[in-house]
Amino acid sequence: MKKPQLSSKHVPLAITVLLFVVLFTAGAVKYPAFLSMQVFFNLFIDNAYLIILAIGMTFVLVIGGIDLSVGSVLCLVCMASAHLVENKGMNPYAVMVLMVLIGAVYGLIQGSLIQFFKMQPFIVTLAGLFFGRGAAAWISIETINITNKTYNDIAHYRVHLWGDNFISIGAVIALVVLVLAIYIAHYTKFGRSAYAIGGNESSAMLMGLPVARTKVLVYTLSGVCSALAGIVFSFYMLSGYSLHGQGMELDAIASAVIGGTLLTGGVGYVIGSLFGALTQGIIQNLIMFDGTLNSWWTKIVIAALLCVFIIIQRLLVARRDSQKAKGNVKTAL
Amino acid sequence: MAGNEPILRAVGISKSFPGVKALHDVNFTLCAGEVHCLMGENGAGKSTLIKVLTGVEKIDHGEIYLEGKSILPKTPLEAQAFGISTVYQEINLCPNLSVAENMFIGREPVSGCVINWKEINKRAQAALSKLNVKIDVTQSLDTYSVAIQQMVAIARALDVSSKILILDEPTSSLDRDEIDKLFEVLRRLKEDGIGIIFITHFLDQVYEISDRITVLRNGELVGEYETSELPKVQLIAKMIGKEFDVLTSFNKGNAASAKGCEEDSLCNDAAFIKAAGLGRQGGISPFDLSVRKGEVLGFAGLLGSGRTETARVLFGVDKADKGELYIKNKRSAVASPMNAIKNGMAFCPEDRKREGIMGDLTVKENIIIALQAKRGMGRCISAKEREKLADKFIELLSIKTSGPDQLVKNLSGGNQQKVILARWLATDPELLILDEPTRGIDVGTKTEIQKLVVRLAEEEMAVIFISSELDEELRTCDRIAVFRDRQKIAEISGEDLNQNCIMQTIAGGQKHA
Amino acid sequence: MHDRLKLITKSKLFWPLMILVLMIIFNIIFVDDFLSIEFKDGHLFGRIIDIINRAAPLMLLAMGMTLVIATGGVDLSVGSTAAISGALVCSLIGGNFDGTVQNPFIIAIIAALFVSILAGAWNGFLVGKLGIQPVVATLILYVAGRGIAQLITGGQIITVYYKPYAYLGGFAPGIPIPFSIIIAAVVLVIVLLALKKTALGLFIESVGVNSVASRFTGISVVKIKFLVYAFSGLCAGIAGLIISSMIRAADANNAGLMSEMDAILAVAIGGTSMAGGRFSLGASMIGALIVQSITTTLYAVGVSAQVLPLIKAIVVIAICFVQSEELRHKLSGIFSKIGGARNEKATVKL
Amino acid sequence: ACGGNAKPSGGNEAEATKAEVKDQKNGSGKKVVVGFSQIGAESEWRTANTKSIKDACEEAGFELKFSDALQKQENQIKAIRSFIAQKVDYIALAPVVETGWDTVLKEVADAKIPLILVDRSVKTADGKDDLWITRVGENFYEEGKNLAEWVKNNEEKLGFKGKDTVNVYQLEGTVGSGAAIDRGQAWVDTMEGTKFKTIKSQTGDFTRAKGQEVMESWLKSDKGKIDLIYAHNDDMALGAISAIEAAGLNPGVDIKIVSIDGVKGAFEAMIAGKLNCVAECSPLTGPVLVQTISDLEAGKEVPKLTYAKEEVFPAEKAAEILPSRQY
Ligand SMILES: Nc1ncnc2c1ncn2[C@@H]1O[C@H](COP(=O)(O)OP(=O)(O)OP(=O)(O)O)[C@@H](O)[C@H]1O
Numbered sequence A: 001m002k003k004p005q006l007s008s009k010h011v012p013l014a015i016t017v018l019l020f021v022v023l024f025t026a027g028a029v030k031y032p033a034f035l036s037m038q039v040f041f042n043l044f045i046d047n048a049y050l051i052i053l054a055i056g057m058t059f060v061l062v063i064g065g066i067d068l069s070v071g072s073v074l075c076l077v078c079m080a081s082a083h084l085v086e087n088k089g090m091n092p093y094a095v096m097v098l099m100v101l102i103g104a105v106y107g108l109i110q111g112s113l114i115q116f117f118k119m120q121p122f123i124v125t126l127a128g129l130f131f132g133r134g135a136a137a138w139i140s141i142e143t144i145n146i147t148n149k150t151y152n153d154i155a156h157y158r159v160h161l162w163g164d165n166f167i168s169i170g171a172v173i174a175l176v177v178l179v180l181a182i183y184i185a186h187y188t189k190f191g192r193s194a195y196a197i198g199g200n201e202s203s204a205m206l207m208g209l210p211v212a213r214t215k216v217l218v219y220t221l222s223g224v225c226s227a228l229a230g231i232v233f234s235f236y237m238l239s240g241y242s243l244h245g246q247g248m249e250l251d252a253i254a255s256a257v258i259g260g261t262l263l264t265g266g267v268g269y270v271i272g273s274l275f276g277a278l279t280q281g282i283i284q285n286l287i288m289f290d291g292t293l294n295s296w297w298t299k300i301v302i303a304a305l306l307c308v309f310i311i312i313q314r315l316l317v318a319r320r321d322s323q324k325a326k327g328n329v330k331t332a333l
Numbered sequence B: 001m002a003g004n005e006p007i008l009r010a011v012g013i014s015k016s017f018p019g020v021k022a023l024h025d026v027n028f029t030l031c032a033g034e035v036h037c038l039m040g041e042n043g044a045g046k047s048t049l050i051k052v053l054t055g056v057e058k059i060d061h062g063e064i065y066l067e068g069k070s071i072l073p074k075t076p077l078e079a080q081a082f083g084i085s086t087v088y089q090e091i092n093l094c095p096n097l098s099v100a101e102n103m104f105i106g107r108e109p110v111s112g113c114v115i116n117w118k119e120i121n122k123r124a125q126a127a128l129s130k131l132n133v134k135i136d137v138t139q140s141l142d143t144y145s146v147a148i149q150q151m152v153a154i155a156r157a158l159d160v161s162s163k164i165l166i167l168d169e170p171t172s173s174l175d176r177d178e179i180d181k182l183f184e185v186l187r188r189l190k191e192d193g194i195g196i197i198f199i200t201h202f203l204d205q206v207y208e209i210s211d212r213i214t215v216l217r218n219g220e221l222v223g224e225y226e227t228s229e230l231p232k233v234q235l236i237a238k239m240i241g242k243e244f245d246v247l248t249s250f251n252k253g254n255a256a257s258a259k260g261c262e263e264d265s266l267c268n269d270a271a272f273i274k275a276a277g278l279g280r281q282g283g284i285s286p287f288d289l290s291v292r293k294g295e296v297l298g299f300a301g302l303l304g305s306g307r308t309e310t311a312r313v314l315f316g317v318d319k320a321d322k323g324e325l326y327i328k329n330k331r332s333a334v335a336s337p338m339n340a341i342k343n344g345m346a347f348c349p350e351d352r353k354r355e356g357i358m359g360d361l362t363v364k365e366n367i368i369i370a371l372q373a374k375r376g377m378g379r380c381i382s383a384k385e386r387e388k389l390a391d392k393f394i395e396l397l398s399i400k401t402s403g404p405d406q407l408v409k410n411l412s413g414g415n416q417q418k419v420i421l422a423r424w425l426a427t428d429p430e431l432l433i434l435d436e437p438t439r440g441i442d443v444g445t446k447t448e449i450q451k452l453v454v455r456l457a458e459e460e461m462a463v464i465f466i467s468s469e470l471d472e473e474l475r476t477c478d479r480i481a482v483f484r485d486r487q488k489i490a491e492i493s494g495e496d497l498n499q500n501c502i503m504q505t506i507a508g509g510q511k512h513a
Numbered sequence C: 001m002h003d004r005l006k007l008i009t010k011s012k013l014f015w016p017l018m019i020l021v022l023m024i025i026f027n028i029i030f031v032d033d034f035l036s037i038e039f040k041d042g043h044l045f046g047r048i049i050d051i052i053n054r055a056a057p058l059m060l061l062a063m064g065m066t067l068v069i070a071t072g073g074v075d076l077s078v079g080s081t082a083a084i085s086g087a088l089v090c091s092l093i094g095g096n097f098d099g100t101v102q103n104p105f106i107i108a109i110i111a112a113l114f115v116s117i118l119a120g121a122w123n124g125f126l127v128g129k130l131g132i133q134p135v136v137a138t139l140i141l142y143v144a145g146r147g148i149a150q151l152i153t154g155g156q157i158i159t160v161y162y163k164p165y166a167y168l169g170g171f172a173p174g175i176p177i178p179f180s181i182i183i184a185a186v187v188l189v190i191v192l193l194a195l196k197k198t199a200l201g202l203f204i205e206s207v208g209v210n211s212v213a214s215r216f217t218g219i220s221v222v223k224i225k226f227l228v229y230a231f232s233g234l235c236a237g238i239a240g241l242i243i244s245s246m247i248r249a250a251d252a253n254n255a256g257l258m259s260e261m262d263a264i265l266a267v268a269i270g271g272t273s274m275a276g277g278r279f280s281l282g283a284s285m286i287g288a289l290i291v292q293s294i295t296t297t298l299y300a301v302g303v304s305a306q307v308l309p310l311i312k313a314i315v316v317i318a319i320c321f322v323q324s325e326e327l328r329h330k331l332s333g334i335f336s337k338i339g340g341a342r343n344e345k346a347t348v349k350l
Numbered sequence D: 001a002c003g004g005n006a007k008p009s010g011g012n013e014a015e016a017t018k019a020e021v022k023d024q025k026n027g028s029g030k031k032v033v034v035g036f037s038q039i040g041a042e043s044e045w046r047t048a049n050t051k052s053i054k055d056a057c058e059e060a061g062f063e064l065k066f067s068d069a070l071q072k073q074e075n076q077i078k079a080i081r082s083f084i085a086q087k088v089d090y091i092a093l094a095p096v097v098e099t100g101w102d103t104v105l106k107e108v109a110d111a112k113i114p115l116i117l118v119d120r121s122v123k124t125a126d127g128k129d130d131l132w133i134t135r136v137g138e139n140f141y142e143e144g145k146n147l148a149e150w151v152k153n154n155e156e157k158l159g160f161k162g163k164d165t166v167n168v169y170q171l172e173g174t175v176g177s178g179a180a181i182d183r184g185q186a187w188v189d190t191m192e193g194t195k196f197k198t199i200k201s202q203t204g205d206f207t208r209a210k211g212q213e214v215m216e217s218w219l220k221s222d223k224g225k226i227d228l229i230y231a232h233n234d235d236m237a238l239g240a241i242s243a244i245e246a247a248g249l250n251p252g253v254d255i256k257i258v259s260i261d262g263v264k265g266a267f268e269a270m271i272a273g274k275l276n277c278v279a280e281c282s283p284l285t286g287p288v289l290v291q292t293i294s295d296l297e298a299g300k301e302v303p304k305l306t307y308a309k310e311e312v313f314p315a316e317k318a319a320e321i322l323p324s325r326q327y
């Protein structure tokens, strides 16, 4: 995306996109119905929340952190909005704004614990994971159905594209978040500081970057993304339930990593995370179109495809690195 | 020479770390338009003073005045805002960002509300070309060598600089050309009235560039001197606290090289290690090389000429894809460092932060770890033996530490280097490869290390000594292999072993070196 | 005296132990008969015994996890591996109603442990050899593991009626304390001995601190990583045996569910950094006991299981707080300099 | 589910749109394609359910597109979207939860694909049930009621004859699940005013391990008070049995146990005398589903709700029935 640099750094991303296209083509060859525009758009509709989570996660991973709480924040937001809209009769839009605020505060607290008390991100956000789920269960252990008209209207609204094709409001939100995130990551000082921190935190500090502020803000951003994803998810499911989004943090991390983000920090692409999420979606889709797999084979095949994907990506990147070493011998001085 | 009004004044600065008093009641004054050298042995507290001045470390006691106003920067960001820009010891940039971005991050030019990448790249290119560095600034920093990274760090600081420029050992991995260029720029800045603090262990550079010198010893101020009034020998005396005669104390000269360097190195049967056509695609072109026991072989060449690559291939860090390697006349495939160590080799790498120290382990553990690896996992070195080894080497190399159980990351840069050296000496190797072992090491210890190398050679160890300082090589080596463009181009020994000849060879006899 | 006190509070074990003591005190006050231990049918019976018994699998998982985390990795697949191991051993012993076995017990155990080691080795291969990031590498088996376990059991919950099988996770005849804790203790002792008698511990820490430098010093980073993941697999396998033996059945779907998170939690409470490096097995064991006693306490005081995560979260954060050097710094800063400026310490190592 | 609130209102309402649906499909005479979105394979019961449907479809010559949702609703929604994209003839759905299906079911309706619910029911926002044609399932409420009735009627056999009150401890299913709600409610309704008093209720998440852990805790805190365990499924009962044995008591004798489902393990426990009674919850809905689809294909009317046949099995019948069990 960053125009001046279509350099070797983007190769892992290119590989992901390529593999995605290969998977899609394979699906299209095997199942003719696969090759419809709507199947492609469904990927966005069905994975909108995951895309948003993965985007937030990308920023966290870029600074070398991790956020395990995203799935349960999503769940908490779903549950809280269902509760507020249904049982308390609050205005839906006010609820949505409130949810984004809750997400922000959630992230802010986690970020502050990590930054100012030097706690480990893994542990703090693991506690955040437990907390969110516990809080959701505390609001209600039973499912709360969202019958509110506004929510239902938004959920059923179809943004028509050409032909019969359409996407949902959730998908639109995801795309807007995507564009914003690309802008933040590559064209703002905040975004670049995040990358610098991931590259080398003490260097970033010595270069005079606002390390503490950036780190806390990144966790806040992730909290906001989780809340947005939660709102999108509540459109998608029209209910709050304390087991919603279980294990989704790992899906989000997997999306980011498949998209070329390194957990060690400093390297990551928002657009890659989009493809990471879509790749997982397409793997699921392939399995559904096949429709013959046993329950357990479903799990095994998902994992195997994921594995193949990750290994191919890894090998291609490794090869690229060694080739770079071979070809890139230019004397500088 | 100097003597403008003071721009920065630090009064009564004290700073302690657990177990160490790094600075004690130190005064320091920097004037506008001067280059002020900060001198002292490893661990004297130079870097700590810089860190305290720029808000990296919290100050215990003391005050800092900038242009007469009391300031107390709490973060480097604040220091930057006060107009102090700094290049810290070791390169502190972000390897994952592009060269251009590293230079402008934190102060990117913005047009509208987006960062103007075109502008950044253009300005970065311009700033680097002032230092004679012509590279693709859009590539990420980690694709370049240490030297270039150092140049980038300097270029960044120069570009940021407004009132004060601080350089902590900026020249440790630069070669002559680059240093000249840097000094040229520094002189220009000086004329513009900028105050410059300069830390280095190269005495020649001190006398070449500086106006005044402040000497620290063991965290205390020894004094402040006009450079022109302080002879070199006295400066050293002040640094180490006793009389010391560098130039006469040690000079190996060419005496030892009479040991038959004339022989064809390839058919040398006494060779400990012999490489025939060894090479690695993209790393180093095939080369022949042999090192005998009791011989010091130097590698000379410009930056990126392939010296480190050669060492890495010999040690099995990178796998050779061509040629053969003989150890004690037996063909052996050195496929990994472990393999090499088992074959009696040791390799003290050039990038100590990344490839050398294990920051969170103690000095003791860092010293014994290679020996332990050599013995294998099963044969554990006993606690007593560990203690003994650690004490021995702390003493031998005079490593400044509060004890063998101090974490290595808390040592000063030079002392970390010594720990790594100790690590390898502990393995009692037959071939010791030293890649820039004296980088960031003070004069006294530097000489000690050179002496040590010679002594080790006398004790029948084979040594490969890589250094960017030619006179250091000349002083210690029996033979010098010259590299250029990732190719071994010559081997010099005997009569020809002098500065001139080597420079000529490096330059390829064409242009000036 | 003061110095000694300082030394004690500095020890890695101190804070985890304090928390455990606190939990016990809480239990003594709020849970009836918490301390009472009876002697029934030749073995001990009581709440404390329950906690220890149930903590045994978690302790085993935490042992493997500690070493993995010390190398700077993490193993998300332990729960799945435990499920595989349980599934395999049950299907090999078979669900014969008359209590006979289809294959010898010992063969079944060996096979299950072998497969668990294999699973760990696979993780080790991905992480060590291919250089895939640990979270993702182990995620693969995390997803696939339960599928594999179900494949083995054919989607059934195989109930084992073979008597000795129940010993593993319960009581063996003639031994008054739970057999599971004996297993855990034996494994722990073996590991501690291995760490003490060989340089393994040092190598693991050095890989965790700086793997590049470790390679340069001749440590086979790949081998060490491979080893710790394989060991983690083995631990998960043993834990799987105990878990399935407790219910005398292979529940491929639920055996060891979420236990990877509990194991990580235990390690973290023990104070081992997720970034790798220094580790303490003892502290992780105490961490495991803490995590288990939170759960057991909640059941005992009758709190709904749904808010369990909430309580866990609060306890974890509280523990992190008391262990936080930074907090102590800040507090002492506030006390010594009341009204003093915000002292944000920038710890930067150059 | 079909618990107290959503009682089936008679099973024979006609479906108006059915006829035209059928016309579109049967033109070419090709294989009938059925898309089936299953919850997962979280229990033995579930795998038996899956197997039943697969086998029945195969026998009937339908092409089955099977999709396992791994216990996640979002996966089921995705599966349904993909069925729409694949233009299957019928969609069968075993919903993991009751709510949140409106959007996707409307898409199904728009695509004019008849939808059949399997197992549990669905609640829509407007409370209408016109988004699906029929439901083939089991009746959780009825199961709980049958079991409670059996307990009430067999006091003597259970040895509660002389007692003034019987202390019941309830092992609940996953909190909030339809099965747990209905089975719990049925017990409360049936036992109202009798001497059976529920003392404690704790969730065991439908799993053996949790059931065991909860039981262990009760055995310490309520020593000697426990008369009867009512477990919402067999797995929790089996877990409780091992906890009771570990405490040195005789399950089924010292503490009576009843549960719901009727998996193999439960029958074996009954034969061993450790479990007193099981109310069946039949997973064998495959044939019913196939029958329904065939009826629709033939243009026949189908009832809005069909239940699988379910019975109550006391311990003494276990041995004779076990060999004939399919799961
Ligand atoms: N973070 C720290 N914790 C503990 N001790 C420290 C820390 N930083 C520096 N020290 C100690 O302070 C003393 C001064 O170190 P400093 O880095 O200032 O030395 P230096 O003069 O820059 O040496 P060199 O030339 O080797 O870089 C050393 O003894 C060092 O061990």
Ligand SMILES: Nc1ncnc2c1ncn2[C@@H]1O[C@H](COP(=O)(O)OP(=O)(O)OP(=O)(O)O)[C@@H](O)[C@H]1O
Binding pocket: A328, A329, A330, A331, A332, A333, B143, B144, B145, B146, B147, B301, B302, B303, B304, B305, B306, B307, B308, B309, B310, B350, B468, B486
């Ligand atoms: N001009 C360059 N452009 C890109 N990479 C370079 C360049 N010069 C060196 N490198 C990289 O830096 C590393 C060190 O290079 P090399 O081993 O050739 O240096 P050297 O001769 O040891 O010199 P020095 O250690 O003084 O930098 C190599 O891995 C090489 O890939």
Ligand SMILES: [Mg+2]
Binding pocket: B046, B047, B048, B089, B412, B413, B414
């Ligand atoms: Mg220094």
Ligand SMILES: [Mg+2]
Binding pocket: B307, B308, B309, B350, B435
């Ligand atoms: Mg070099």
